[in-house]
Amino acid sequence: MTASAASSASASTAPVRILLSEAALRAHGGAITATIAAAMAGRDWVPVAPPAVDDARPIDADIAFVSRDVTGRSTKHEVQPATRRFYTAMLEAPSLRWTHTHSAGADRPVFGQLRQQGVTVTTSSGANASVVAQTALAGLLALARHLPQMLATQRERRWAPLMGADMPRDLHGQTATIVGWGPIGQQIGTVLRLFGMSVVVVRQRATPAGEGFETVTFADVPAVLPRTDWLVLACPLTDETRGLLSAAALDSLPKGARLVNVSRGEVVDEPALIAALQGGQLAGAYLDVFAHEPLPADSPLWTLPNVIATPHSAGFSDGNAARVVEIFLDNLGRWITQAPLRNAVP
Incomplete structure (x- = not known):
């Protein structure tokens, strides 16, 4: 938020208008209204609902809170009508100055449009970090222990113990390269070290990730891939990471390496990934994100025996909503007092 916008918002005596979904207002018996009032520190506020399907009247708001129910089954590639109405309400609200989203990333096109209009966008980065890390580890362990094959x-109904060429390799002594060293990557790396694995951390700067971790920059990725048994993608989608895992990068991995992607589908060349999985260059992959979501029904990734595919749900857990609200309320208090907002998108 610009200093002038923050000053104007703070100096105004008019109630602060907050765009909320009906579901968010009803959640937990409507308790969110009391917690918002507490965070407002005495400032009056009023909830604003997005217009109904047949209501063409414009609405205005100062703040918007994009809760999980707003996006629902929409993706950044396919937006459902109810989600579109909320997005349109934000984009057409002339007084909107700040939007907070439940997601850890802000790569949906609507957030780029809002930022172009001068709206500050903040995310809920960290709210589901532990859950995503747990899911990534579950996918890694399932592949390591050949669970898809055993399932x-x-x-x-065939008794087929893993023997001979099917024998799983010990994780101890293998090398995992983790791309992205935010809260998700850090938790994954800590656990993999406990498994006795060597962990290479890829981050923007070569600042050491900590004792026991090898740290490199994105420019060094080609050098570390040839010794990478497990490639774990836990990075945001940026100009630097888009297309990072190209066909050439996949070919440079050791034959039989495995991939875990809880980042964004656009980080990987998906046709090249499919070819690597079909041809045996990659032994397996756990994928929660895809180049287009929902994953098209005719994609080979649905049926490849060495792939575990989940519908961008690695971060789903029943405790996430409360953690998202906590971050939003903390930022709401900061917005009122003109303090820097958490997780502001640069």
Whole structure:
């Protein structure tokens, strides 16, 4: 938020208008209204709802809170009508100065449009970090222990112990390269070290990630891929990470390496990824994100036996909503007092 916008918002005596979904207002018996009032520190506020389907009247708001129910089943590639109405309400609100989203990233096009209009956008980065890290580790362990293969034999009611060429490798001594060293990457790395794995951290700057971790920059990725048994993508989508894992990068991994992607689908060349999985260059992949979401029904990733595919749900957990609200309320208090906002998108 610009200094002039913050000053204007603070100096005004008019109630602060906050755009909220009806579901957010009803959540937990409407308790969010009391917590917002507390965060407002005496400032009056009024909730603003997005217009109904048949209501063409414009609305205005100073703040918008994009809760999980707003996005629902929408993705950044396919936006459902209810989500579109909320997005349109934000984009057409002339007084909107700040939007907070439930997601950890802000790469949906609407947030770029809002920022172009001078609206500050903040995220809920960190709210679901532990959950995403747990899911990534679950995917890694499932691949390491050949669970997809064993589940297939279970469905066939066939007793087939893992022996010979099917014997899983010890994780101890293998190398994992983690791209992205935010809260998610850090938690994944800590656990993989406990497994006895060597961990290479890829981050923007070569600032050491900590004792026991090798740290490199994005420019060094080509040098570390040839010794990477597990490539874990936990980075935001930026100009630097878009297309980072190209066909050439996949080819440079050791034959039989595995991929875990809880980042964004656009970080990977998806056709090249499919070819690497089909041809055996990659032994397996856990994928929660894709180049287009929802994943098209005809994508081979649905049926490849060495792929675990989940619908961008690695961060879903019943405690996330409360953590998102906590971050929003903290930022609301900061907005009122003109303090710097947490997780502001640069």
